[in-house]
Amino acid sequence: MPQLQNIYRVVANKKLSPRFYQLCIDAPSIIGKVQPGQFIHIRVNDGLEPFFRRPFSVYRAQKYVEILYEVIGPGTQILSLKKKGDPLDVLGPIGKSFDMPSPETRQVVMVAGGIGVAPFLILTDFLRKRQSLGFDVPKLILLYGGRTKGHVFSMKEFINNGCAVHVATDDGSVGVRGRVDKLFSRIDFNPRTTWIYTCGPKPMMAVLQRFARRHRLQGQACCEETMACALGACLGCSIRTTQGFRTVCYDGPVFDLNEIIFE
Amino acid sequence: MNLSVKIGNVRFKNPVTVASGTFGHAEQYYDLEEVGRLGALVPKTVTLKARLGNPPARIVETPAGMLNAIGIENPGADGFIHHKLPSLQRIGVPLIISILGHSDEEFVTLVSKFHEQRQIVALELNLSCPNLGKKVLVAQDPQATHRLVKRVKKISRVPVIAKLAPQVTDITVIARAAQDAGADALSLINTFPAMAIDTLRRRPILGNLSGGLSGPAIRPMALCLVYTAAQEVKIPIIAMGGIVTADDALQFILAGATMVAVGTTNFINPRAPIEVLEGIKKYMRGNKVKDIQQLIGGLRTEAAETKG
Numbered sequence: 208m209p210q211l212q213n214i215y216r217v218v219a220n221k222k223l224s225p226r227f228y229q230l231c232i233d234a235p236s237i238i239g240k241v242q243p244g245q246f247i248h249i250r251v252n253d254g255l256e257p258f259f260r261r262p263f264s265v266y267r268a269q270k271y272v273e274i275l276y277e278v279i280g281p282g283t284q285i286l287s288l289k290k291k292g293d294p295l296d297v298l299g300p301i302g303k304s305f306d307m308p309s310p311e312t313r314q315v316v317m318v319a320g321g322i323g324v325a326p327f328l329i330l331t332d333f334l335r336k337r338q339s340l341g342f343d344v345p346k347l348i349l350l351y352g353g354r355t356k357g358h359v360f361s362m363k364e365f366i367n368n369g370c371a372v373h374v375a376t377d378d379g380s381v382g383v384r385g386r387v388d389k390l391f392s393r394i395d396f397n398p399r400t401t402w403i404y405t406c407g408p409k410p411m412m413a414v415l416q417r418f419a420r421r422h423r424l425q426g427q428a429c430c431e432e433t434m435a436c437a438l439g440a441c442l443g444c445s446i447r448t449t450q451g452f453r454t455v456c457y458d459g460p461v462f463d464l465n466e467i468i469f470e
Numbered sequence: 471m472n473l474s475v476k477i478g479n480v481r482f483k484n485p486v487t488v489a490s491g492t493f494g495h496a497e498q499y500y501d502l503e504e505v506g507r508l509g510a511l512v513p514k515t516v517t518l519k520a521r522l523g524n525p526p527a528r529i530v531e532t533p534a535g536m537l538n539a540i541g542i543e544n545p546g547a548d549g550f551i552h553h554k555l556p557s558l559q560r561i562g563v564p565l566i567i568s569i570l571g572h573s574d575e576e577f578v579t580l581v582s583k584f585h586e587q588r589q590i591v592a593l594e595l596n597l598s599c600p601n602l603g604k605k606v607l608v609a610q611d612p613q614a615t616h617r618l619v620k621r622v623k624k625i626s627r628v629p630v631i632a633k634l635a636p637q638v639t640d641i642t643v644i645a646r647a648a649q650d651a652g653a654d655a656l657s658l659i660n661t662f663p664a665m666a667i668d669t670l671r672r673r674p675i676l677g678n679l680s681g682g683l684s685g686p687a688i689r690p691m692a693l694c695l696v697y698t699a700a701q702e703v704k705i706p707i708i709a710m711g712g713i714v715t716a717d718d719a720l721q722f723i724l725a726g727a728t729m730v731a732v733g734t735t736n737f738i739n740p741r742a743p744i745e746v747l748e749g750i751k752k753y754m755r756g757n758k759v760k761d762i763q764q765l766i767g768g769l770r771t772e773a774a775e776t777k778g
């Protein structure tokens with residue numbers, strides 16, 4: 208019944224490193240509609256195992272819709288076996304997208320942890336497109352934390368989109384050694400002209416939120432929660448915010464960074 | 471082909487609806503023309519005052535199903551009437567409003583708020599939510615069920631449906647209590663109490679500790695409860711519990727259900743209610759059934775003829 212539900216074809220499902228894949232779907236009715244921060248909800252299997260669909264941020268939407276994903280359990284395992292030409296039952300695009308930075312913004316800082324980098328490539332694509340439409344585009348900075356070298360992707364694409372990329376890995380195999388917050392000291396965060404976007408593990412976003420509060424910085428966070436419907440129907444994906452419980456799928460996944468209550 | 475069914479004095483154009491708490495935001499995401507083909511819509515349960523719901527995590531998937539402990543998050547009766555009802559009314563499908571009071575008085579107040587609203591053709595009393603920390607549900611107590619249904623029936627201008635719980639010793643006792651008190655129909659069934667544990671953290675997965683199991687995992691049990699209740703009462707039954715396909719729905723109809731509701735499956739395949747409706751029509755065409763009434767309770771239980 209939803210206009211959002213369609214069967215699309217897999218165009219490619221490329222293995223980037225042992226646990227990371229890039230899936231490319233021919234989804235013409237998503238292209239042109241999807242905004243940065245929105246996601247798609249994929250039924251990985253016709254049967255009942257796993258039972259829920261699986262949500263993934265749109266990573267790019269040029270000719271095809273692309274997602275970047277990490278194999279962590281049965282759902283993503285099944286997804287990794289999809290081949291060119293396979294049909295895929297997809298709901299989307301879903302959710303509230305990132306706001307575009309205000310005209311006063313001189314500097315956009317994207318803080319990504321691991322696979323949380325996914326929504327930022329499409330974001331920088333959109334920001335660049337705005338530039339060609341005559342908008343002033345702020346300086347783009349990506350602070351990117353990953354476990355190790357094989358877990359850090361797309362730096363070339365971000366650089367091509369005009370981003371300054373700073374990387375931190377737990378083992379120091381690329382960039383500085385340590386957590387992504389080690390990179391904060393490299394940036395001049397002027398609260399009046401800086402806008403933050405973040406996506407990644409909750410502890411990372413919680414650290415960033417504390418930093419942002421201390422420095423009076425504003426921004427938005429793209430959140431994750433287990434989802435059933437992804438249509439705002441079941442009220443199963445709620446998180447705590449200063450406005451009460453909010454569903455990640457319908458009220459989010461993008462929220463004001465300062466409104467989320469991390470537990 | 472006649473698909474229409476009746477509950478109380480209300481006629482529905484077909485027997486397919488959705489289960490409370492599993493369908494929402496139609497105006498934003500759905501093809502309203504398709505939704506308009508359903509027999510009825512049942513929105514999430516409404517309480518008198520707004521409820522915030524339970525702490526996360528509220529859902530978890532389990533084999534062929536899921537647990538939920540949403541805790542009846544809802545904007546309260548007045549919030550619902552102002553913010554949700556208008557868009558539901560615009561869809562043009564008869565509405566069955568699910569209500570839950572924390573006392574008989576609250577139920578009565580809820581009835582008075584809803585029974586005269588446009589497009590609302592029946593009220594479903596949620597006597598069976600497992601997620602509100604109650605030790606005994608109304609639907610586990612025949613006297614309480616009888617008393618409440620009777621009070622509500624006294625004032626309601628629209629048919630009253632009692633939604634019952636599966637965790638009872640004998641479903642026929644409660645079903646009869648509801649019928650004797652004047653209920654126009656029964657909804658069977660709500661979720662089964664259930665839990666899941668994260669062994670690494672040694673903690674319950676759900677914020678509410680336990681929740682309700684739904685989905686295909688419960689279907690055979692739901693079917694048996696519907697069949698058993700249908701043997702006991704004369705009033706129509708709205709059946710739900712793991713319906714995925716038209717064949718599932720037909721099983722409930724043959725067991726005695728007058729209407730069927732698609733619940734959890736909406737989360738996996740939002741098109742399921744329409745597919746169920748189309749599948750029932752196809753079955754009727756294929757088997758030369760002119761009227762759905764011929765199927766309701768049409769289960770054959772006499773010993774199959776054996777060839778000599």
Ligand SMILES: Cc1cc2nc3c(=O)[nH]c(=O)nc-3n(C[C@H](O)[C@H](O)[C@H](O)COP(=O)(O)OP(=O)(O)OC[C@H]3O[C@@H](n4cnc5c(N)ncnc54)[C@H](O)[C@@H]3O)c2cc1C
Binds near residue numbers: 261275
């Ligand atoms: C809006 C949104 C966007 C997302 N975008 C992406 C994306 O672009 N790329 C990507 O790889 N993943 C993304 N995810 C996460 C992705 O949906 C999960 O990784 C996937 O559902 C896991 O399914 P599985 O069956 O493989 O693993 P499961 O068996 O479901 O999970 C394996 C383990 O990981 C834990 N887990 C599962 N999901 C999450 C989660 N969301 N956060 C923290 N822990 C979790 C489980 O508790 C379990 O222990 C997104 C999630 C949301 C809500």
Ligand SMILES: Cc1cc2nc3c(=O)[nH]c(=O)nc-3n(C[C@H](O)[C@H](O)[C@H](O)COP(=O)(O)O)c2cc1C
Binds near residue numbers: 441490684712733
């Ligand atoms: C997420 C979720 C929320 C639900 N909320 C309600 C509710 O508010 N009121 C109610 O009467 N039943 C509620 N139910 C129960 C369903 O209406 C239905 O009775 C039950 O899930 C069995 O049907 P199913 O297996 O097809 O889902 C809910 C079920 C789920 C899964």
Ligand code: FES
Binds near residue numbers: 434436439442454456
């Ligand atoms: S997943 Fe159902 S409301 Fe968000």
